[in-house]
Each structure stands twice: as C-alpha cells, then as structure tokens.
Amino acid sequence: MTDLPTDSRLIDDYKHGFVTPVDEDTVPPGLNDDIIRTISRKKGEPDWMLEFRRKAFRAWQRKSEPRWAHVSYPPIDYQAIRYYSAPKSLAYNNGELDPEVKKTFERLGIPLDERQRLEGVAVDAVFDSVSVATTHQKMLEEKGIIFCSFSEAVKKVPDLIRQYLGSVVPVGDNFFAALNSAVFTDGSFCYIPPGVKCPVELSTYFRINAAGTGQFERTLIVADRGSQVSYLEGCTAPMRDENQLHAAVVELVALEDAQIKYSTVQNWYPGDEQGRGGIYNFVTKRGHCRGARSKISWTQVEVGSAITWKYPGCVLEGDGSVGEFYSVAFTNRRMQADTGTKMIHIGRNTRSTIVSKGISAGESVNTYRGLVSVLPGAAGARNHSQCDSLLIGDRCSANTFPVVESENPAAILEHEATTSRISEDQLYYLQSRGIDPEAARSLIVNGFCRDVFKQLPLEFSVEAVKLLEIKMEGSIG
C-alpha cells in the first residue's frame, strides 16, 4: 500500500476527507508479541490487560479471516499495518489538547470545548488510536456516571473493566474481534449506576487521521439495574488512495430493567468513483440483555466505508428483555455493505424487532444478513423482521440473507423482505407537482428510511437526513 498525500486531484463531495498535520507517535508496522507488549507499555497497562491482549493475539493467530460475506477485496497484509498511532503532543503537553487536533474536531462539528458544547451531549473523541478529550465529566461524576476513555477507565475502575471486558464479545469471538482485543488502543467506557437516567446523550466521535494505520477502538457500556442511557457514535476519515482497516468492538451490558440506546452514524471515507481507497469497516457489536426486562436498541445509519461488515446483535437472556435493530445502509459507487443483526432469544417472553432499509446505487452491492434464533427455553418469544431494499440504477445489487430458527413451540417469528426500485408512479406524482427529479427521489428515499430515522436522537436525525441527501446527489438511476 502506498501513501499518497491527499491533494486537489481527489476533489470529492466527501467533506471530511482532510488530513490534520500533527506529529504522530507510532509503532513500526506489523503484529507480534513485541508490538502488543509495546502498546500495553505505552498505555501503562496492568499485567492482566497485557494478558488479555496476548490471549486474544493467540486466538487471532489460530483463526482465519472470514470470507463468507458477500463482499470482495484483495488480501489484507496485517503485517503492513501500524497498530498504534497517537498525536505526539498529547503526551508532550501533559494532556493539554493539540490545537490542530482540536481544530480537526471543530471542522467536523464536534466541539470539545465545554463552553461551546452542544447542549445535552457529552463527547469522548478518539483521534487515531487514542481518546483525546472527554467533555462533561464533572457533571456526570455528580450523578455517579463514569464516562471516560478506555485507557483512563483501566486505571480508574479496573474492577469494573475486569468484570465486563470481553464478557459479551469474548477474545476469540471472531477473527476481527480477536484482532481488536489484541491491539485495541482506546475507546470509551461508560457505567451508569443503578436507577440513574443519564441526563445527557453520551457520544464518541472516531477519527482516523494517520496513514498506514488502522483504528481498533473498543467501547464498553454497562447499564446497572434500572438505569438508562442513550449513546451516539460518529466516524470520519481522510480521503486516501489506500484502504484502511477499522476493526472495532462494542460491548453493551444491560442489567435488570436497564435500557441502552446505541445510535451510529457511520460516514467513513467510502473510496472514489473507481473504488480506490476507503475504509474497511469490520466491526463486532453486541449487546447482552443480562437482566430481566432490560432493553437494548441499536440504530445505525451507514453511509460510508468501502466495505462494511457488521452485525450489531442482542443476546436476550433476561426474561422479558427486548432487542431492537433499526438500520439504514446506503451504498453508492463501488461500495460494498454486508450488514444486519443477530437476535438470540434465550429468556422467556423476550421480544425483538428488526427494521432494515438498504439503498443501493451506482455499482454498489448492499446485503442484509441476519439471524433470529429462538432457543428451547425462550417460551413466548416474539420477533418481527422487516427488510426492504431500494435499487437506484441497473448496475447495483441488493441481497437479503436472513436466517430464522426456532426450537420453541410457543414462539412466533415473522420475517418479511421486499426489493424494488423507486416506483415510476411516485416519481411522476411528485414531478407533476413541480418537484424536480432529484428532489423527488430524495423525498421518496427519506420516506423509505423514515421508520429508522425517527428512532435517532433529534440532532442525529436531522444530520442523517442531510447526510443521505448529500450522498444521493448524482446517483440518479
């Protein structure tokens, strides 16, 4: 992979494609035991964390890269990737934020300065491998809420981390999760104490800046009994000719009566018209409804990445627990998305809802893949899945591969899927009322995604509609 500088020849509608000129503290490319020790040392981790990483590394070595997804890409050289990259000045200025990094997040619309903060949103910003700022800490602390970077949490609340890290996504869960567990450099940790309703939206913003690196962050959210939290995640990266790997792990734990709402707007650089460059977004996200009547809700708007491979799921163990998955996946140009969800019903009277909307344009491939599984003890389990695909143009593909399985006679599962293009009648109707074809298409697509957008927190919802409009420009089929 060659590292070409971002230049004016790559003019694109991807407005987050700039590079921030900061000195980065990195490790040499490659992955081995020494690199893992180096990462752990740089982060000043305790021995048990190093052991966790080394166990994951051994699991990763035994695994081969999954190739069952409906995507194609050249082999990835895992030894050519730098597994650690941090803005140097972070370390040098005693934690004071590098003005360049701060400017980056400002250009992205993520204010790190609490005086200008977005009302009601606390932000943890991750720049390449490390978390650079976490806002609102004081106010959250008063409520007993812990919201900080992962590295900080390892030092501050080691017992909580030891208890929950890897308890939802074990180190050897899959190839990319094992890789992440071995080399993850930062991420966010969040703990909501019993009975507390988090007063603000918590948010993490991920930014890949350095070239030749991957981003391997880890998010762990624990909602204790009767607590509630809403969490937002956003991502961008510079435009480059090379492909960069993003392999994250997100673990959610909901105890009795707790509720977690996790929303993502993923806008990693998708590559150019010819399919050069872009992020490989290979992510493992899983929630565990451990307690009775707990609820985990995933909402995702996927509009970026060259390749998306991600299946946020819920393990519904607590009786009466609820899992939800709302997704909009838009692919254009040569993008490939293989995404969906898994709902594992273990407890009695567990319920899950799946709403997936896929839109493919250009020469892209958009695949929904899902699993709904009802185990023998899940009496009274209920699932409804709705997967719709919209095709724009005749060179794209839309695929749906759901799996529905039941081992309980008192469970009811329903799955529906449709694939069609924008109806000529709808277009004609709107155009006859003076709306130009592009606006009409956009209006129809927005209507198509409405069920998902309305699940997003307000600020994200507005953003998502705008983002989809920008992404749709020029994709008239």
Place this chain on the structure above:
Amino acid sequence: MKLETGNLRLLFPGETEAVHALRAAALDRAVSLPVPTGMEEDWRRTDPRRFAIEALPPAGAPARVTPDGAESLDAFYDVVVRVGSAGWSVEDRSGVLAGGEVTLRTLPEALEADPERTAGLWNLVPAPRPDDRFESLARAFHSLALVLRVKPGASLDRGVLVRWREPEGRLFAPALLVDVGADASLAVTEVVESSGDGPSLSLGLTRFAVGDGGRLRLAHVQRAGTGSVRMGFTHGTLGAGASLDAVTVHAGADLVRTRFSADAAGRGAAARVGGLFLASAGQHLDQQTLQIHSAPDTTSDLLYKGAVRDDGHSVYRGLIAASRGAVRINAYQRNNNMVLNEGARADSLPGLLIDADDLKCTHGATIGSIDPGQIHYLRARGLSEPEARRLILDGFFEEITSRLPIPALRDAVRVLLGSRLTA
C-alpha cells in the same frame, strides 16, 4: 465401492459408449469437487457425513418386466411406470405411448434417438449454484434414467405416474428427464416409496425443459421408509410464455436433502412452486429452492409449508436470483413453519440475490405454532383438543394439498399426512 472411473464398467456392464461417457464425465466432475465437511455455510445445518455414498453398493439397472400390481391411484393416469427391485414396467393405460404423442425411453435409447437434446438436458445445471458433488454422483451412478418427451402441441388428459420403490441396502439413483415441446401440456407425478424400513441411500435427479408456451405440472410425493437417507436434485428451464406448477410433499424418510430450482429463461415464463413437509421423530428435512429469473417479464410464486414435531428438524433455504437484464419481474417466496412441541426445530433461510433494478421481489417467513385461540374456538364447539389440533393442521396443509393435480392424489396425500400426524 471406490469412486473410480474404472469401477463404472464393473458396476454397469454392457452399457453403450455414450452412456458410459456421461457417467465417467460426471464422476470426474464429482471427484474434482471438495468433499463437504460440515463447515461450509450450505452444510452447517445438515451433517454431510450422513450421506455415506461409499458405504452401500450401487444398484444396477433394473430389467424391464411386464406390468403388475396396480394400485388404486394408477387408474387416474394415462401412463404408469413402476420401478422396483424386481425390474421396471410401463403400463400404457390410454394408448398415448402407442399413438406417438408421448415417448418414454431409457437414457441409452434417448441418447441414440436424439443425442444432443438428451445430453443437454442431462447436464443442465442451475447457473447460480452449479457445482454439487452429490448431484454429479447421482449422474455417475444412476440406476435407471427415463426420458419422457411430449411432442409440440400435444397434450395428455391425465398424465404420467412414476412409482419409484427403492431397494434396501443399496445406493439407488433414479433419474427422470422431462421434455415438454412448444405449446404442449403434461402432468407428471412421482411417488417415492421404499421396499422396507432398512437402510437405503437414494440420489434422485430430475430435469425438465418446457418449450415456448408449454405447460408442465409436476408432483413429487415422498413417503420412503424410516431407514431411507435421500437426496434429490430437481432443475429445469421454462421457455417464453411457458408455465410450471410444481408441488413437492415430504412425509417420509430418515434424512432428506433436496434442491428444487426452476429458471424462468424465456420472456413471460411463470413458475408456481409449492412444498409441504412434515418432520417427525428423528427426521431431518433439509430443502433448498432456487427461483431463477434470467429473462424479463417473468414471474414466480413459491410457498413452502411445514410442521415439525417430536425431535424432528426442518431446514428451508430459499433464494430468488434475478440476473442483470431480468426486468419487470415479480417474484414471491413464502415459508410458513409450525413447531408443534418442545424439542422440535424449524430453521428458515429465505434469500434474495438481486442484480436487476426494475422488479419486485418479496419474501416472507414465519415460524410459530398452533394458535391457542383457534383451539379454544374449536373446543368450545365440542371438538376434543387432538381433533382441534388435527383440523387446524389439515387447514394449514390444505393450501398446498389443493394444488396437487388430481383429486385422487390430493386424497392420498391427506391420508398420508393424517397417518404421519397420528403415528
């Protein structure tokens, strides 16, 4: 038995060079394909090691004998073919074979009469899923292959019944090729039985081609013995304006894995596909369907309904594949499952693989059980609980049973399901 070309001459002595060449080519293909291990996505729900091809000796080609042993259903067909361990026979009940409208030949005869067309149909494979080791083995070790041909424009009032009675302790590989001429019409019913409940392994191959404007009604009723392990591969193409109406019923056997596919390859072709299955104690049923649309303005409508009880396990895997250029198509796929008690299991994997844009493809899948409200309603009207459950299940199956081509066959299937449900 070793999977070697040299063995073919020993197992099937005295065959024509043309047939031997087909066997040898199929065996070469089969051994070039990897042996499934169970780790493949396709094989994760059914253990491939249970299809122990090399464990049983292949049955040789049965001899032709005079017709004997008519059963009540036979009276409703023009032609009845019976294949069993004693030999195979043809009964031309209404004289259609003598009239020349319809021909029924063995593969060697058909290869001689019309080599290209016969070999083309024999080697036809569904494009999106072309390679299957077991399907190639079915070709290599076919015991008896029959070729049924209807002349263009001809039509049979009642149709052809083929009874396959598989022998115990053998690898039995029956094959049926159905060639329906342009604007012709034909109904074919296959009934599969075993001579007992001992171990047997069966690899069935069915191929059909329906000419422009032609019509084919296919029915396949499987009620094999409890020792039967079987695989079935059905595939065919539909010409412009042609139609297919197929119904498959699986009520027997120990382990079943089948694939049914139809390619709407001519403009305006229409396929209607129905399936009905019941998996009881120890049974494992794995069925795959493929609705291929390679031409514009084509339609397909698929409905598979099944019930699982005791520790039965059913797997349904469906796929709609629309190739580039297949515009203005309408494809529908539905799978409804009933899990009748704890311990039974139903898996449903419907799928859409779409490369065209101006179309409508829809699928739906449900897994549930008998609605307690419906039982309550019937009990309030004086039915016992078992009676109520039976009535509801009969209603559930009736949507498919009623699609079978002949009233007598529908009755036979109702009786068959009834006996399996009360067993």
